[in-house]
Amino acid sequence: MQAAGISRDDIARIYGTGSGENAVSIVAATVNDIRAMAKGGHYYYPKARTVVDVGAEEGRAAKLDAKGNPVDFAINEKCAAGAGAFIEAMAWALEVSIEEMGALSLEANNKIPMNAQCVVFAESEVVGLIHSKTSKADISKAIHDSMASRIASMIRRIGVNADVVMIGGVACNPGFVAAMKRELKIDNIYIPDDPEYGAAVGAAVAAAEEG
Amino acid sequence: MAEAPKQEFWRWTESNWKNPDLDWKDARHITVGIDVGSVSSQAVIMADGKILAYSNLRTGSDSANSARKALKYARDATDMPEDRLDYCIGTGYGRVNVPFADRAITEIACHARGAIFIYGPGVGTVLDVGGQDIKAIQCDEKGKVSNFLMNDKCAAGTGRGMEVFADLLGVPIDEVGDRSFEYLGEEPSAVSSTCVVYAKSEATGLRRQGWSKEAVLAAYCKAMAERIYSLVERLGVNPELAVTGGMAKNRGVMERLMSMIGIERMKTDWDTQIAGAVGAALFGYALCQKGKGRKK
CATH class of the missing domain: 3.30.420.40 (ATPase, nucleotide binding domain)
Known part of the structure; x- marks a missing residue:
């Protein structure tokens, strides 16, 4: 509100979304996660018919109609290997920051396999790869590829439409975005400037529409 | 003052054991089972199908090395020379990386057989x-x-x-x-x-x-x-x-x-972690009994 130069009285409605939506006392209503991501993705990129939202502990994909309403969706909330927590844990094992790891993966020369899916097992695998003198760039690429293959298979459950927009914090990682393009065999994925606000923007859009 | 090393709460006790009632010198066939798991490795040395000695330790980053260490640790409990071993079978996640194994058998088969040995029939x-x-x-x-x-x-x-x-x-x-x-x-x-x-x-x-x-x-x-x-x-x-x-x-x-x-x-009174290696050693013993052991 400070940044926008407005006061509470200027705000007509506040909607909440996300796993903590019910903990926010100021909200008038909540918007379910899928609807919020769909509205957010559509707001940033109206042509999009597929929205992918990869957050810290969950990954989701939704198929949209022309108005940005979700017609189908897939969600992973059972396993951290399909969410940002995977990348975070791997960066920790590799002893680099997430930002560094994303950049490093773009410098890789070799394609190496990652066998482990589970975050816990993959941590040990990464440590093993470091011991066997595999370059951090190659390991970084393998990490992003393995994560991208899981997110892609989730998207394939609802079908891939060529115009894809990605929101959620993990979309800030260029290494992951590059891996997703390889995996989905598409040239372009639309990423907004602040992808982590995607669902909040979607909740705001929903609040405006329902006014 | 040096900082105390961080306590590793996950670390379990590695061990080895020798059967006081058995002497390797009396045995016809000495067989070994090595179970190289992703977290722990065991070696079981059997004298004519009875457990002579075993070891249980943590698998390191190199499976072959872990297999060697497990066998040495089990043999340390005995006074038996290394060349006395007749047949060795590797099992577990790292079974194909046991350099001195005569053969590898899946851990499913070894665990079933080993479990019957350490728990008895039924x-x-x-x-x-x-x-x-x-x-x-x-x-x-x-x-x-x-x-x-x-x-x-x-x-x-x-x-x-x-x-x-x-x-x-x-x-x-x-x-x-x-x-x-x-x-x-x-x-x-x-x-x-x-x-x-x-x-x-x-x-x-x-x-x-x-x-x-x-x-x-x-x-x-x-x-x-x-x-x-x-x-x-x-x-x-x-x-x-x-x-x-x-x-x-x-x-x-x-x-x-x-x-x-x-x-x-x-x-059972046996260490439950040795079941896979026990099964492997038993498979080796069965082969030796049938005359299908190592060609000398």
Whole structure:
């Protein structure tokens, strides 16, 4: 509100979304996660018919109609290997920051396999790869590829439409975005400037529409 | 002043043992089973199908080296020269990387056979809860496998998952089972039984809300038991049930699991972690008896 130069009285409605939506006392209503991501993705990129939202502990994909309403969706909330927590844990094992790891993966020369899916097992695998003198760039690429293959298979459950927009914090990682393009065999994925606000923007859009 | 090294709560005790009643000099066939798991490695030396010595240690980053160390550690307990070994079989996750093995056999077959040896006849189902996988195996009285199910994709319910938790809560892993029963009140709502990473963040949240370590351990042991139960339930249990692997030593998980299954598990005095290596050594002994041992 400070940044926008407005006061509470200027705000007509506040909607909440996300796993903590019910903990926010100021909200008038909540918007379910899928609807919020769909509205957010559509707001940033109206042509999009597929929205992918990869957050810290969950990954989701939704198929949209022309108005940005979700017609189908897939969600992973059972396993951290399909969410940002995977990348975070791997960066920790590799002893680099997430930002560094994303950049490093773009410098890789070799394609190496990652066998482990589970975050816990993959941590040990990464440590093993470091011991066997595999370059951090190659390991970084393998990490992003393995994560991208899981997110892609989730998207394939609802079908891939060529115009894809990605929101959620993990979309800030260029290494992951590059891996997703390889995996989905598409040239372009639309990423907004602040992808982590995607669902909040979607909740705001929903609040405006329902006014 | 040097800083004290961080305590490693996950670290379990490595061990070796020699049978005081057996002498290798009297044996016709000395066979070895090496089980190189993803977390622990065991070597079992058998004299004519009886356990002469064994070792149990942590697998390092190099499987071949871990296999060598396990065999040396077991042999250290005896005064037997290395060239006395007649036949060696490798099993487990790293079985193809045992450089001195004459042959590799899958851990499913070895665990079934080994479980019957260490638990005695009557085993209908073997549940192996190891470092990185859970296996439920149905077998006949000779250890022939009729059906099995395995989860090796996910750390939930495995020994590695328990190690991570012991470290997170700062509770030595050998104490986890007992301490989980020290909390007598109503358990906090269960932590995730499907993902160790989620369980970790939930446990951290519970601790912040003021739940004791014991209460969180109780909730986690229950979650682990639920995860193992879901696999056992899909396969079905033929009595009697023999549990092998390191998790068999954790009564916090085992007692909760058994009350879900509704039966008692079989009992043994042997180290439950050596079952796979025992089975491998027995396969080697059977081959030697049939004259199919190593060509000399």
